[in-house]
Amino acid sequence: MNRIDRLYALVEELRAAGPRGRTAGRLAEHFEVSVRTIERDLSALGQAGVPLATKQGRGGGYTLDRSLSLPPLNFTPREAAAVAVALSRSEHVLFTRDARSALQKIVAAMPERALAEARATAEKVRLLVQPAPDPDAEIAETIWRAVRDNQVLRISYIDVGGLETEREVEPQHVVVGPNGSYLTAWCHLREDDRVFRMDRITRAEPTPSLPRPQRVAPETIVDGHETKLPEAALRPEDLLPNSDTGVSRRPETVGVTRRPGG
Numbered sequence: 001m002n003r004i005d006r007l008y009a010l011v012e013e014l015r016a017a018g019p020r021g022r023t024a025g026r027l028a029e030h031f032e033v034s035v036r037t038i039e040r041d042l043s044a045l046g047q048a049g050v051p052l053a054t055k056q057g058r059g060g061g062y063t064l065d066r067s068l069s070l071p072p073l074n075f076t077p078r079e080a081a082a083v084a085v086a087l088s089r090s091e092h093v094l095f096t097r098d099a100r101s102a103l104q105k106i107v108a109a110m111p112e113r114a115l116a117e118a119r120a121t122a123e124k125v126r127l128l129v130q131p132a133p134d135p136d137a138e139i140a141e142t143i144w145r146a147v148r149d150n151q152v153l154r155i156s157y158i159d160v161g162g163l164e165t166e167r168e169v170e171p172q173h174v175v176v177g178p179n180g181s182y183l184t185a186w187c188h189l190r191e192d193d194r195v196f197r198m199d200r201i202t203r204a205e206p207t208p209s210l211p212r213p214q215r216v217a218p219e220t221i222v223d224g225h226e227t228k229l230p231e232a233a234l235r236p237e238d239l240l241p242n243s244d245t246g247v248s249r250r251p252e253t254v255g256v257t258r259r260p261g262g
Contacts, residue, residue, distance in 0.1 A: 003041070006031055009101075010041055011050060014064040016104040021055055021063035077117035080106055084122045092176045093137050094144050132180045135198035142204045143183055147171040153185070156203040157196055165189065168207060169196070175222050182222055195222055 001009070013030065014022060024042070028035045042062060046052050051065035075083070083106060087099040107115060135143075146153045153171055158164045169185035172193075180197055187194040 001031065006033070007041055007045060010038075010045065011064065012101055012105075014052070014062060016101055016108050017063070018108040019063060021061040023061035026061070075106055075110060075114075075118075077114050077121055080110060080115070080118035081121035081125070084118070085125055085127070088127055092181055093134050093140050094174070094181075130178045132178060133197075133199040135181060135201065139201055139204045140181075140198060142206070143171065143198065143201070144174060146204075146206055147174055147183075152207045152209045154203075154205055154207050155196070155201050158200045158202060164202070169194070174198075175227060177222060177225065184222075 009031070010027065013027065022030075024035050024038045027042075028038045031038065042052060053063045053065060055061055055063060084103060087103055091099075110118065143153065145151070151171070153169050155167050155169060156164060157167055168188040169183075170188075171183055171185045173184045175182040175184060175195070180199060183196045183198055183201070185194060185196065186192070
């Protein structure tokens with residue numbers, strides 16, 4: 001995580017902590033940097049006008065002025081439990097930290113009685129664990145930035161037969177599924193759309209090429225499965241009652257099916 005991203009994340013972490021605050025040591029552990037680095041970052045935030053306060057004594061630390069926080073969102077216990085279940089189902093290396101901080105914000109805004117009811121509800125739910133190979137965290141982050149910024153990547157990829165090749169690809173989507181995670185991209189080597197298992201990408205680096213115009217990609221069908229579009233969940237005004245929220249078109253309606261990497 002670069003410093004700019006960490007500064008934004010520090011504010012969000014302190015916002016989620018509420019009046020309890022966070023010590024510099026705990027923040028350093030959370031962001032995997034030194035206490036001195038955290039103290040420099042907090043000093044920079046203060047100089048930039050972020051309203052920080054310190055609590056003295058045992059259990060003291062840094063807090064964020066409540067005026068910079070959103071008012072409580074009044075999640076019901078069932079809503080909070082539903083969010084906890086949904087976030088627990090997705091433990092992809094790209095979103096683990098963000099999922100945790102999102103849930104911390106919800107917990108910090110809930111009254112104790114409602115939180116106790118939400119925890120009791122979630123305690124009655126069990127999720128099946130389906131182990132899937134995780135990609136290297138640093139490689140996954142590089143891939144994600146290239147997808148986000150529409151940037152060409154140079155990758156080393158080991159196909160299903162064990163053959164390693166060097167590719168230049170134009171990333172399109174990250175696909176998260178029960179059997180692993182994938183990158184869909186236009187492959188310059190094959191001159192076609194391809195699907196790459198992210199745990200088989202052994203190296204990924206952006207090329208000096210300028211970001212390419214967004215290519216119109218076919219609907220993503222991976223291993224014969226339909227895909228869901230999380231973006232649809234952020235547009236509740238567009239959702240229809242009793243609809244299959246965010247499900248892509250069925251395979252038989254798709255003109256192009258992605259080929260696996262190779």
